[in-house]
Amino acid sequence: MEVLGIAFLFLSFSVIVIYLLIMILSTLEMRDHRRKNRFADYQDIITSPIAPGVSILAPAYNEGESIVQNVKSLLSLHYGKFEVVVINDGSKDETLAKMINSFELEITDFAYYAEIPAQPVRGIYKSKNRSYNRLIVIDKENGGKADALNAGINVSSKEILACIDVDCILSHESITRMVRPFMEETHRKVIAVGGVIGIANNCDVQDGTVTKYRVPSTLLGRFQVIEYCRAFLMGRMAWKRLNGLMLISGAFGFFNRELVVEVGGYFPKTVGEDMELVVRMRRYMEERKIPYKVSFVPDPLCWTEVPEQEAVLSRQRNRWMRGTIESLQLHRATRLNPNYGIMGMVSYPYWSVFEKMAPVLELLGLIYTMVIVIIGDFSAFYFIAIFIVFYLLSILVSSFSILFEQVSYNSYKDKKDLNKLILTILLEPILIHPKIVYWGLGGHWDFIKGKGGWGQMIRTGFKKSDDKKNMDHDTLNS
């Protein structure tokens, strides 16, 4: 019991120290980012012949209601060299028909070559209308988001891949800003760049940009605003500073195409395909000792509607947890392995303990507390002290992330919105956090049951980064 107590105490201190470090690192990184931005002229990139081409890959499944509007929004982005590849992933609604009608599409004799294995392609469409010359539509059998992206990669022709959710709202400046890190580095190859996902619920959207920010009307929605600020503005900025980013959101991430193809594209048998790809790309670079960087742009460039219903959110969190477990499981060869640099020695252990195991450890902590209450070895002092520390830590980190957002971008200008966010910060540890833990545990349970994943393969893991590439088509599609 004594040993367990010390272990939990050590873990608690680690959490505090790590959060404080994250706060400091993210502040330094944001300061540098804002300084750099003062001198950047993004207009040049739009027309420069030196700027890289970008293929926007947007998988669509049953998006009939909004697909036309979303694709038009993508086609109107301000950039010189880009193409939009929409992948209809076997939709059962009118997604394809609506695109054919609206964009005057015709089936082509495109010589499709599955450099990365994917479900069969039924047809590739281009528009007769020159106004839609940048648009390519792929119609394929359903295979999930990762599989659809792989088909898109096979068709894409530009140097950079922008993998997005088709229902995301992208700022006109999104490509120019996201491409910059790829162009800036001199000594390292930038393999991927992540972007912030803003929350569009309850906001005014005009011409593809959020013009007026308002916090969502529900507690769950507002909680996600805080959570997104914590994750994107603080967490990822801190990891960027250490060059330890392991996750780029699947809703808005830019990748070096050549490298994505080299490592074999997305792995369709995991629900955490976004994280898995980044980890595999990093492994590839580490195994070949090529200097590289995974970058991140904190500017608000992409927005999405987040789920405000408990049932939908619980499924999302369950999926995220499974994705994390699967990605870590697949790449456990990197764990505490100095050959994998920061990723092996810092990022992987952090993700294992503080992301993957967080709900399990919290549950164990609860059980431990109950046991010591029952056997009478309970100290009210320690219990209250630890409880206060964690409640304050939660409030501190959340408040800091909101202040961070206010200082950096000041999106929520209305004081009423800020007050609502502060109230949410106070309530979150009591009302919402237990649910998040519960949903996370559900993810663990579903992983153990083998739900959705690829049992044996994920348990065995990749011995090398190119294991995925060497898997044959039939195995991947089994």
Add this chain to the structure above:
Amino acid sequence: MAVRTIVVFVFLLFLLSKASIVLGQDEKIFPDSTSFVDFLISQGEIPGLQFQLVNSSGQLLIDSTGETGSLAEFSAAHTLKNTIYQPDSVTSTIQYLIFSEPYTFEATQEYVSNLLRNGDIELLGNEIWNGKDLISLASKEIYTPLLSGNYFSYFADLKIFIVALTISLFLVFAVLMIVFMLVFKARRNHNEKLKALYDQYIVGPLSEILFEKTLEELESLSDEELFKNFPEKQLKKAVFEQVLVERIIALNKKMKGDFKLKLKALYKRLDLHTVSIKKLNSSKWANVVIGLVEINEMDLTEGLSEVKKHVNSPNFHIRSQAVATTLNLSDSVDLSFLRDQTFPLSRWQQMNYLRIIKFLNSSRELHINTLFSSENQSIRLFGYKLVRVLGLVDLLEELEEKFAAVSDEEKIEIIKAFEYLGVPAQSSMLNDSMRSDNVKLVTIAGKAAGAIGDDSNAKIIYEILETSPVFGLQLVLLRSLQNLNAGLYNQFITKDSDSDLQRINAHLLDPLLQDV
């Protein structure tokens, strides 16, 4: 979900209630006979309990002194048994008397346990029993506060000290971080308000000077007149100075001709140029870059020597801006300073320099070919890109001469320049490249051959196609062959019924896929 929560909650309550039941049950105070005997020895007298020695048939024994009877303490009976009666000569046992009546060992143990449970006797010895019933004993204790003496004695416990210290440090840090952010936000808001206010002050006088004064009048403006528009007191304020600089630079970007000259004259008359040049010596890189931007925007040639000191700065941003400013301000742009740069040139820097060089190229002799002889490959590559983008056809011959001796990466860039400018290259240049082991080089050369190649290139393409190259390369080569020699193309397509080949053929013939 609600049902599940209720079920979990009820289950937890059930567990807790069961725990209290378990704790409330009577437990054996003496786990075994030895602990009971140890207890009797250490406890001494116990109310109502006495001991006497009897033989195996239950008769009372008399010692050597002739004394017998009951003994109040177990230890006395035990000693008597061991010392007076020799174990070998007489078999004796200790009989337990409760209120003078004999009882068994178990009954006596139960009697003593009850006395302890009820608090009728107090424990004198050490913990010889199982220690589960301390609460009844604790209830007899007089309350004394844990914090006896001063408050600091509380922290003498190391664990409490560590926890308390952590909480304190954490709280202090947390409060400091939040206060810092709040102060920062307040200062920023204050600065923004101040800037908006100063901006209003500045707009009027600035417009007046620009529209009402000639360039000569502006250059000979007296201090008195100057300070009338821009009060000396305000000019000493850093924020005012910053707003003035930003406003003048913003106008300078939008204005043309005479107005631009007037703005530059005013900038100098207000002595803002010395402020900009001073920034180049700042220890903060951001300030140095701001200074460089200001010098660049306002064409402050007097700062050029200071600017040149930064062209090889290890800081990426300073270096980029210093090179851009040097390119922009130098009368005779000698690109040798760029050629001699040791730092690799990023695409971001190339893009910025290209914009300036493109602008200067129409009015000045830049000698782009200086860059071809750089030791730094990224600079040489930039030079080749400049040839392509600026359409410097006259330099292609020089590139062709260098071609055989350069790396594959440079060959790719040189071929791109020839293809982009539509200038046919020597057949050997493309042919040798198409025979390379480097797929990238073969692809670029094959693609260029389609635009600027000849029959010799077509033959090589045909030969490569017969070796069944990878799909992507096959597509590129077939497209080029189609452009170069339609007959040869058809010959190749018709002689092989390979499905990939036929799909590529269909692709190349599809009018919707001309640029895909």
